[in-house]
Amino acid sequence: MFNGLLKLVGATGDLGIFGAKATRGLFRPPFEFEELTRQIYECGSKSVPLIACAGLALGVVMAMHSEASMSRFGAKALVPEAVSIGIFRVLGPLVTGLLVSGRVGAGIGAQLGGMRVTQQIDALEALAVDSFKYLVVTRVLACIVALPVLTLVMDFSAIAGGMLLDMVVSQVSPQLFLKDAFQALSMNDYLPTVLKTTAFGLIIGTVSCFLGYNTSGGATGVGQASTRSVVFCSLLLILIDIILVKLSFFWSAQ
Amino acid sequence: MSGPASNGVQRGPPLQPAAIRLDHVFKSFDRNEVLKDVSIEIPHGHAFGLLGRSGTGKSVTLSLMIGLIPVDRGAVLIEGKDLQKLSREDLLDARKRIGFLFQQAALFDSLSVRENVEFPLRRHTKKRGSEIRDIVHRSLESVGLEHDADKMPAALSGGMHKRAGLARALALDPPIVLADEPSSGLDAITASEIYDLLHKLRERGKTLVVVTHDGSGVRGIVDEMAVLDQGRIVACGTAGELAASDNKLVHELIRGEER
Ligand SMILES: Nc1ncnc2c1ncn2[C@@H]1O[C@H](COP(=O)(O)OP(=O)(O)OP(=O)(O)O)[C@@H](O)[C@H]1O
Ligand SMILES: [Mg+2]
Numbered sequence: 057m058f059n060g061l062l063k064l065v066g067a068t069g070d071l072g073i074f075g076a077k078a079t080r081g082l083f084r085p086p087f088e089f090e091e092l093t094r095q096i097y098e099c100g101s102k103s104v105p106l107i108a109c110a111g112l113a114l115g116v117v118m119a120m121h122s123e124a125s126m127s128r129f130g131a132k133a134l135v136p137e138a139v140s141i142g143i144f145r146v147l148g149p150l151v152t153g154l155l156v157s158g159r160v161g162a163g164i165g166a167q168l169g170g171m172r173v174t175q176q177i178d179a180l181e182a183l184a185v186d187s188f189k190y191l192v193v194t195r196v197l198a199c200i201v202a203l204p205v206l207t208l209v210m211d212f213s214a215i216a217g218g219m220l221l222d223m224v225v226s227q228v229s230p231q232l233f234l235k236d237a238f239q240a241l242s243m244n245d246y247l248p249t250v251l252k253t254t255a256f257g258l259i260i261g262t263v264s265c266f267l268g269y270n271t272s273g274g275a276t277g278v279g280q281a282s283t284r285s286v287v288f289c290s291l292l293l294i295l296i297d298i299i300l301v302k303l304s305f306f307w308s309a310q
Numbered sequence: 311m312s313g314p315a316s317n318g319v320q321r322g323p324p325l326q327p328a329a330i331r332l333d334h335v336f337k338s339f340d341r342n343e344v345l346k347d348v349s350i351e352i353p354h355g356h357a358f359g360l361l362g363r364s365g366t367g368k369s370v371t372l373s374l375m376i377g378l379i380p381v382d383r384g385a386v387l388i389e390g391k392d393l394q395k396l397s398r399e400d401l402l403d404a405r406k407r408i409g410f411l412f413q414q415a416a417l418f419d420s421l422s423v424r425e426n427v428e429f430p431l432r433r434h435t436k437k438r439g440s441e442i443r444d445i446v447h448r449s450l451e452s453v454g455l456e457h458d459a460d461k462m463p464a465a466l467s468g469g470m471h472k473r474a475g476l477a478r479a480l481a482l483d484p485p486i487v488l489a490d491e492p493s494s495g496l497d498a499i500t501a502s503e504i505y506d507l508l509h510k511l512r513e514r515g516k517t518l519v520v521v522t523h524d525g526s527g528v529r530g531i532v533d534e535m536a537v538l539d540q541g542r543i544v545a546c547g548t549a550g551e552l553a554a555s556d557n558k559l560v561h562e563l564i565r566g567e568e569r
Contacts, residue, residue: 170419174414174416174419175412175414175416176416176417176418176419178373178378178412178416179410179412179416179417179418181378181405182376182378182405182408182410182412183405183410183429183430183433183478184402184403184405184406184430184433184434185402185433186398186402
């Protein structure tokens with residue numbers, strides 16, 4: 057028990073050092089633009105279909121639920137607002153983060169883990185390439201760049217989903233839905249979200265790279281790295297989300 | 311073949327440091343003491359064979375020589391520079407002068423054979439595309455893989471992996487080449503072709519370290535060999551000297567498959 061705790065503290069420390077090193081690497085040349093572009097494509101562009109579909113479905117579900125409850129108070133006109141605020145403030149960043157943890161976190165954990173156990177990371181080093189810069193820094197940065205964009209994709213597809221449902225069920229015109237939906241939002245709904253999702257990207261990139269880069273123990277280890285990436289990324293995201301929401305309430309109360 | 315040229319009069323400054331020097335090196339993994347006080351000195355332009363039974367630490371020794379793993383005690387000097395004392399940038403620079411063939415080849419599995427060989431050239435040279443293509447073609451030809459350039463590593467046999475790995479290690483034309491079991495997994499004919507290739511490198515003045523358990527194969531190409539056993543160098547000398555040794559292990563390793 058005590059040993060387990062000690063191990064956890066040690067691992068957290070290692071993760072912190074790893075994250076600090078990765079963050080410092082973001083600002084220090086040489087920059088690996090080629091690999092960075094590839095990773096933004098892998099982590100970002102290739103996630104768009106998943107995020108867009110999920111967003112659409114989420115929007116439909118949210119609109120259905122708010123239709124049902126709002127109509128009891130005769131406040132069906134508030135549906136667009138409910139969908140847009142719910143998505144932009146609460147669900148968009150978190151759901152995107154969790155989906156990306158699943159898709160990208162698991163992928164990075166498995167890929168770097170596989171490279172580690174088959175000595176490909178050693179091979180990079182032997183070919184005089186800084187493997188940390190080449191593999192880790194690029195992936196962390198790719199996640200940081202990708203998450204805000206993906207979150208916006210999620211947000212807008214959810215609004216599209218809500219709009220579709222409202223069109224079909226209540227024959228609300230799309231123009232009206234969109235007008236109501238976006239009127240409810242202020243600049244304060246965009247900026248904090250972007251900042252928050254940047255932090256999410258940093259977490260997903262750092263945790264999954266940390267687990268993958270330090271894999272040991274063959275194929276079993278690779279599987280473990282992949283699974284753990286998803287688990288730890290998801291838990292950390294939720295934790296950070298709670299903290300950030302608390303902070304933002306504190307901030308707006310000032 | 312020339313004899314040992316450690317007087318070093320022909321080229322370079324008179325007291326040229328050895329290409330590779332291991333100075334009382336100790337290395338252990340947890341409780342497992344792999345190397346216990348190993349000292350090796352390989353002058354420039356020499357070919358050196360490192361023999362030993364499976365699991366005696368040959369691959370570990372080779373990894374130490376390029377700084378992939380740190381020594382516990384002692385020092386590794388490459389061209390006079392202590393790897394432990396180099397900054398990260400200088401260590402990477404030192405590695406550009408070393409070609410390294412991994413025991414399992416360690417090809418990048420997301421890149422084709424051609425791209426694997428291109429990789430160091432693209433990163434470390436300013437050569438133009440056509441020039442790089444030429445070099446890649448020539449080095450793949452030298453290992454007999456010119457028709458498999460566009461295959462992915464997953465589609466290669468074990469021996470092809472090895473040969474592609476060797477082509478990648480030689481791509482930058484490094485002055486020092488470290489090869490871990492270059493002939494394992496190859497048939498006798500291909501193996502002798504690889505040995506010919508290594509022999510040519512040696513004749514072009516490269517420093518060569520070949521790790522193997524097949525003493526008879528490398529006998530013709532190395533100036534000197536050492537036998538590693540239980541973490542120590544138990545014998546060191548020319549092939550002839552070792553063949554005459556009365557140590558049974560040394561004798562059997564040098565002679566190869568005699569039982
Ligand atoms: N990364 C590592 N972690 C822990 N132990 C290791 C590691 N690498 C090597 N060892 C241990 O070091 C010893 C020597 O291993 P090494 O790979 O150098 O053997 P070898 O002489 O190359 O054998 P072979 O001829 O089979 O390749 C082995 O006992 C191995 O268990
Ligand atoms: Mg070995």
